[in-house]
Amino acid sequence: MRRLDSSTKGFAEAFDVLVNDRRETDSDVSSIVEQTIRNVRARGDVTLLEMTRRFDGFDLNKEGWQVDASTCRAAFDGLAPDLRDALNLAAKRIEAYHKAQLPKDRDYTDKAGVRLGARWSAVDAAGVYVPGGRAAYPSSVLMNAIPAKVAGVERLVMVTPTPGGEVNPTVMAAAHLAGVDEIWRVGGAQAIAALAYGTDRIRPVDVITGPGNAWVAEAKRQLYGVVGIDMVAGPSEIVVVADAKNKAEWIAADLLSQAEHDPTSQSILFTDNAAFADKVALAVDAQIAGLATGAVAKQSWSANGAIIVVKNLEDAMPLVNRLAAEHLELAVDDDRAEALFDLVRHAGSVFLGRMTPEAIGDYIAGPNHVLPTGRRARFSSGLSVLDFMKRTSFIALDAQSIKAIGPAAATLADAEGLPAHAASVRKRL
């Protein structure tokens, strides 16, 4: 954990290092992924079969390529009642929040008599990647699948590796609840390539979302343009802005809730009180010792954690904006949280006040937990129904309105040296 103080010499340089530290492995996945995509395009299901045997250790032809709907329903029915209730509540709240995101069509006629507008429509088919193993999270299934269904996607396809042939029942229960239409037991870059280009068995989709390892992320990046993707995702992060009136152990838990995800995760605390900073640091160490995820959390906190003491929290906000964090907690009194929020320019999601730990947003609040990481909140947004929709603009002129605006179009076409453009207008004048 780095400890910085904004009043000390060299702070600006140390903070720059923190901002520019990408935590992303620039390893040589790019060419491997390129080759995998080429293989899937050329050999389709044969490549999926071979790679699944090699990496997941089972035979798709023997154990089945798909998980069927009845298996998912049975998984849902078999959940412990409190978990089923929790998933139901989460699904309802996520659905309600995303329904309110649905964009409105426009259709109007302006003063020149020109009818203009835009219509929104869903993509035909979307694919959701769900990681296998340790990172197989039912909450991710809900957060990716529900916005697609709310958008109106007719065919929602899930791909997920099932290492050793093991199907994760909680993930399948979530797929049932979210209304996923097809589930294929393939993972990795090969699953992304199959969704993008299609194979004999798997029909292609138009948009691919969902988290994954470096190979999955690189495959999505390389196939952006062939299909739509949600975003380029990197390691997760949280920035907590907290005054000394907080309970140190609450704030420590919040920092650890990010750190326990992965060794590359990052947790940063800004506070205006050095004694409080000490208390939180102690509480983090104390809590790590008791966590089942303590080893991962410790790695993350040691390598990437930071506590930054500032003169006052308002001063911290320009620094917070430079970090453009995925998650930002403003753990202060409600009115001050509001004032600090007004100073936020870049953040994926903001958690206001002392009673809003970030984990509430991961599971149950309603807004999407798929959020821009690695300073990408400067230019991108969390997942929404818009990622599964597209807008078609439209224009309608008549004999009158083309007289009003047509001549200017022809003049501009002349200036750009495009005579057929000009002619297509002038012939109608």
Next chain:
Amino acid sequence: MRRLDSSTKGFAEAFDVLVNDRRETDSDVSSIVEQTIRNVRARGDVTLLEMTRRFDGFDLNKEGWQVDASTCRAAFDGLAPDLRDALNLAAKRIEAYHKAQLPKDRDYTDKAGVRLGARWSAVDAAGVYVPGGRAAYPSSVLMNAIPAKVAGVERLVMVTPTPGGEVNPTVMAAAHLAGVDEIWRVGGAQAIAALAYGTDRIRPVDVITGPGNAWVAEAKRQLYGVVGIDMVAGPSEIVVVADAKNKAEWIAADLLSQAEHDPTSQSILFTDNAAFADKVALAVDAQIAGLATGAVAKQSWSANGAIIVVKNLEDAMPLVNRLAAEHLELAVDDDRAEALFDLVRHAGSVFLGRMTPEAIGDYIAGPNHVLPTGRRARFSSGLSVLDFMKRTSFIALDAQSIKAIGPAAATLADAEGLPAHAASVRKRL
């Protein structure tokens, strides 16, 4: 030009070829662009200086790195009055259409007492690429720059090559009108890399939009994630759906207005009348002969043009949807255009009725002319203010509402094996 008839044997296969024909050169630009990006990151302005000398044939240090505001204002003042009026009208109409796109913030408290919402904000800085030479279009400057300014972008940077040191006055006039803040005389992949990573002279931006050649497009694709980009753009296309009541020479002009852009452009006509198809084909040939852009239009029409005769126009719409064209004209009576439009699932922009040639949308109507190409209208939309904005979601709980939804969050965290997540909630219950 291909001539197809939907009632003949082999039509399905021939149409498949048309749909899957990408017209995009899979040439080896990728590794060259990769190297250029590396060079700009490592050597910054020195690389820009060297590449500009080599490719554009002038010395940035001697002739100036930037075009200053007074030059742009002078260019605007020096325009022929009808061209200045046309640019002014275009700018006003584009601004009006895009202002109406501005998204609304949300802020509400639901039944559980949870405050939820989302705030939209502009990116800090955006870069617009404007090609040099033949494709230096003032209309592109307006279509890229005005939405950025309407979104609220404070720093709008234009990069454009000035081959031989020649500055295009109409482009500079458009930059003045659109409120561009900085103009750098650099182009190619190196200009995109400079905008993404910054150099000593050029500060980095958050989003890069604008058309360019294969190197520029590939640089944007490779840097997607480092910055936001508008889209992966390919050759332009138009689909015209027209009955026999149209004047053949109007429809021919519409087809040619696409074909004259570039040899890789594509123009496709669907009609329900073989005799009308013949007339249009003849009119195209006749008009090509008289066009200053005839050589390009001829290449495009010969290699990529198509006329498809269908039984009735309603039957054509599933085929039209498979093409998911950038531009779609429905040149039929107004009520039938409306009915056909209701059958459109995928198109960048639709032009309704006989009096709406596509060129109106290129210049003056108001909707953006930067539209998805190469079947990408299946999943993406034209440029809008949203491309220069991002959404920050927010959540606020209090002591009551965390009791309502907190326990479910903790249950889900337990199920996912994330104890610090659960603890951060339970400590507050």
